[in-house]
Amino acid sequence: MCYHSLNDRGYSNMNKYYLFFGNLANKLKIDIITELKKSPCSVLELSDKLKTEQSKLSHSLHSLRCCSIVNVKQEGKKRIYSLNKETILPILKIIDKHENKFCKKHCRALKK
Numbered sequence: 001m002c003y004h005s006l007n008d009r010g011y012s013n014m015n016k017y018y019l020f021f022g023n024l025a026n027k028l029k030i031d032i033i034t035e036l037k038k039s040p041c042s043v044l045e046l047s048d049k050l051k052t053e054q055s056k057l058s059h060s061l062h063s064l065r066c067c068s069i070v071n072v073k074q075e076g077k078k079r080i081y082s083l084n085k086e087t088i089l090p091i092l093k094i095i096d097k098h099e100n101k102f103c104k105k106h107c108r109a110l111k112k
Contacts, residue, residue, distance in 0.1 A: 031050050031052075033088070070083055
């Protein structure tokens with residue numbers, strides 16, 4: 001669901017955080033982000049790399065596009081997806097920095 005859809009349904013502005021971070025709390029979406037961090041890909045390429053059905057990837061990519069986490073451009077018959085480098089890469093760097101500084105010592109989930 002896109003953020004504008006949430007607004008149309010009377011949700012508060014706080015739900016934009018729920019929508020954005022919900023995208024980051026999904027394993028498949030994180031796997032997609034990780035791959036796109038390396039290089040832009042088509043759905044077929046992502047399917048091969050992640051060993052996941054194209055339909056599942058397309059659904060996840062739609063959610064990521066709605067939040068502008070990924071961008072898409074048409075190249076012939078293919079859609080090429082890329083990570084939003086302007087805003088998402090800096091966020092990922094902050095998450096990595098936070099995890100290295102605060103989470104490694106205290107988070108049991110990371111120790112597993």
